[in-house]
Amino acid sequence: MSNPKVSDSRGDLHLNRLTKRFADFIAVDDLSLTVPRGSFFALLGPSGCGKTTTLRMIAGLEEPTQGMISIGDTDITTAKPYRRPVNTVFQNYALFPHLTIFENIAFGLRRRGVKDVKKDVDNVLELVELGHLAERKPNQLSGGQQQRIAVARAIVNKPEVLLLDEPLGALDLKLRRQMQIELKRIQMEVGITFIHVTHDQEEAMTMADTIAVMNQGKIEQMGSPAELYESPKTAFVANFLGQSNLIKGKVNSRSGTNASVKIHGIDIEVPIARMASHGDRVLIGVRPEKLNINANSKNSIGNGTVTDASFVGVSTQYLVKTSWNEELVVFEQNDAGAPDIKVGDTVSISWEPAHTFALDGDQDLSAGADVDHEAD
Amino acid sequence: MKTTTLAPAPMPTLSHRASRWFARNLIRIYAALAFIYLFIPVAYTFAFSFNDAGKSNLIWKGFTLDNWKNPCGAPEVCSALGNSLKIGLISTILATILGTMIAFALGRYRFKGRSVINLLIFLPMATPEVVLGASLLAMFLNFRINPGMTTIIIAHVMFCISFVVVTVKARIASLDPRLEQAAMDLYANERETFRYITLPLVMPGIAGAALLSFSLSFDDFIITNFNSGTVATFPKFVYVSAARGIPAQANVIGSSMFFIALIIVVVGQIISRRKKLKVN
Numbered sequence: 003m004s005n006p007k008v009s010d011s012r013g014d015l016h017l018n019r020l021t022k023r024f025a026d027f028i029a030v031d032d033l034s035l036t037v038p039r040g041s042f043f044a045l046l047g048p049s050g051c052g053k054t055t056t057l058r059m060i061a062g063l064e065e066p067t068q069g070m071i072s073i074g075d076t077d078i079t080t081a082k083p084y085r086r087p088v089n090t091v092f093q094n095y096a097l098f099p100h101l102t103i104f105e106n107i108a109f110g111l112r113r114r115g116v117k118d119v120k121k122d123v124d125n126v127l128e129l130v131e132l133g134h135l136a137e138r139k140p141n142q143l144s145g146g147q148q149q150r151i152a153v154a155r156a157i158v159n160k161p162e163v164l165l166l167d168e169p170l171g172a173l174d175l176k177l178r179r180q181m182q183i184e185l186k187r188i189q190m191e192v193g194i195t196f197i198h199v200t201h202d203q204e205e206a207m208t209m210a211d212t213i214a215v216m217n218q219g220k221i222e223q224m225g226s227p228a229e230l231y232e233s234p235k236t237a238f239v240a241n242f243l244g245q246s247n248l249i250k251g252k253v254n255s256r257s258g259t260n261a262s263v264k265i266h267g268i269d270i271e272v273p274i275a276r277m278a279s280h281g282d283r284v285l286i287g288v289r290p291e292k293l294n295i296n297a298n299s300k301n302s303i304g305n306g307t308v309t310d311a312s313f314v315g316v317s318t319q320y321l322v323k324t325s326w327n328e329e330l331v332v333f334e335q336n337d338a339g340a341p342d343i344k345v346g347d348t349v350s351i352s353w354e355p356a357h358t359f360a361l362d363g364d365q366d367l368s369a370g371a372d373v374d375h376e377a378d
Numbered sequence: 379m380k381t382t383t384l385a386p387a388p389m390p391t392l393s394h395r396a397s398r399w400f401a402r403n404l405i406r407i408y409a410a411l412a413f414i415y416l417f418i419p420v421a422y423t424f425a426f427s428f429n430d431a432g433k434s435n436l437i438w439k440g441f442t443l444d445n446w447k448n449p450c451g452a453p454e455v456c457s458a459l460g461n462s463l464k465i466g467l468i469s470t471i472l473a474t475i476l477g478t479m480i481a482f483a484l485g486r487y488r489f490k491g492r493s494v495i496n497l498l499i500f501l502p503m504a505t506p507e508v509v510l511g512a513s514l515l516a517m518f519l520n521f522r523i524n525p526g527m528t529t530i531i532i533a534h535v536m537f538c539i540s541f542v543v544v545t546v547k548a549r550i551a552s553l554d555p556r557l558e559q560a561a562m563d564l565y566a567n568e569r570e571t572f573r574y575i576t577l578p579l580v581m582p583g584i585a586g587a588a589l590l591s592f593s594l595s596f597d598d599f600i601i602t603n604f605n606s607g608t609v610a611t612f613p614k615f616v617y618v619s620a621a622r623g624i625p626a627q628a629n630v631i632g633s634s635m636f637f638i639a640l641i642i643v644v645v646g647q648i649i650s651r652r653k654k655l656k657v658n
Contacts, residue, residue, distance in 0.1 A: 063559050083562040096560040100578050109574075110564035159564070 013074025020069035031219035044210035283363030434623025452625030477542025511604035525607030549583025
């Protein structure tokens, strides 16, 4: 027997004031967002931030406590998982161990009563370049192959939305990089909306058009990878996405395009356009690769002492202790003319005003910096 | 490497060499003794199935194939065997169905009294069979049910259920719930998910439970003896005829059972090894 036709909704995915409360904690807290049709969207956050719960609610495997989920104009908030045009690539793939690869992929088609599944299955196997494995069983495949079959099994159904729950978590680093490119290629070829849940900020930045950074059940900030990296709006985003040097400061004045901010007795300039706060107390942020050693950029904070130097190939990472005893991280490219700096040297630190951002000063400096970046 | 010349070792004495051989082969000797201990009864049964025994199969009287050619030769041995097979089959089917359902309820759902039921399910396994048999008989008599085929089956289903529940529940517990979620995600409704994913994956557990039930039922003597009335099962037949000499045909049937079980195990092993070879 086959299911009644799955609702034929097309369009953007909307989450409207979505909340999921478990016995004693709120996993997802009043979350609203719109994912445009055909985009590659990443939900990024540390373990326990509610990203997987959000995904499971979209899949229908978890029922929202409050709020609404819709695709286009169709409300799917309480629809059964098998009645939504949504498919999932599970964290550990969840391939059916007793069925062949062919039957695994054909499963969704058969349940919907598709008569001739062979062509569709063959096509999708070709898309993931594993046609020769059709008659194998899942446990005869390597991790990377299983991962691709899990993707094939989902996209063969041509869902409106494809959900990926940490799909690359179980793969080693090299294979993960390869699969990132592969997934991106598949997404562009099939044009399905991908929602990718991950705790790996590098993965999210490599693959997604839009990233929503989640923390404690809420979205901290949403935007393109470059936007989030260059202009984080909260200390959590600044620290979770890459590294940031955050320094406490107080706004002296705002005039024209720049504001003057006093940090530990030193006046520096910040573009007003890059200030996330209207208050006087701010956190000044500069990315490590934007700080210059022994150069005369406009925002200068004078001398500091090098406390640590670690060579990481393309660059060297220094820790420099400032006059107010804060350790700043500095990346220096290892190109021709790279300065010869040793631990204990006194160096001057400066940067361009355009590379400065400013956040609300009432936040914890280290929010998001020391959270668990490991898989949950 | 530089070779060093060793001083010629003194010739080991004979007793020395014997004790070294013994030490080297200790585990093998021990294993051989253990297997002899385990298999002497089977070997004895098998050997005496070829005995030209006549009435009593206690003393070796000469080799014959007659018993194997005519296993139903002794009076009532085959009707007893037929009864045992019938009881075993019906009990197995009933116990497997009921036990599997209980196992799913206990393994999959949270409800009031679940942990108590989990415990109670074990009780028939822990109760001495004599007690079970005696009280079942008392119960049947109180309800004025005449002991016979039906009462045997009721009793067998009862003690088999516990084993089925335990076996199937273990299999259900090892089942990844994400597989069922994946099936639902792939447009299978609850019934289809059960039919195409859950049931096939739990099937090895159910099959194991069925085999166990059958052998428990086929083998049972104590409870059966209380509740069988005039119906003879194979174990009961052997027990009763022991008083006046067990016919050699009983040995034939016993040996056959052993070899059938052995063949099943060996074939199973070969199939699973083939599968593994294919994987590599």
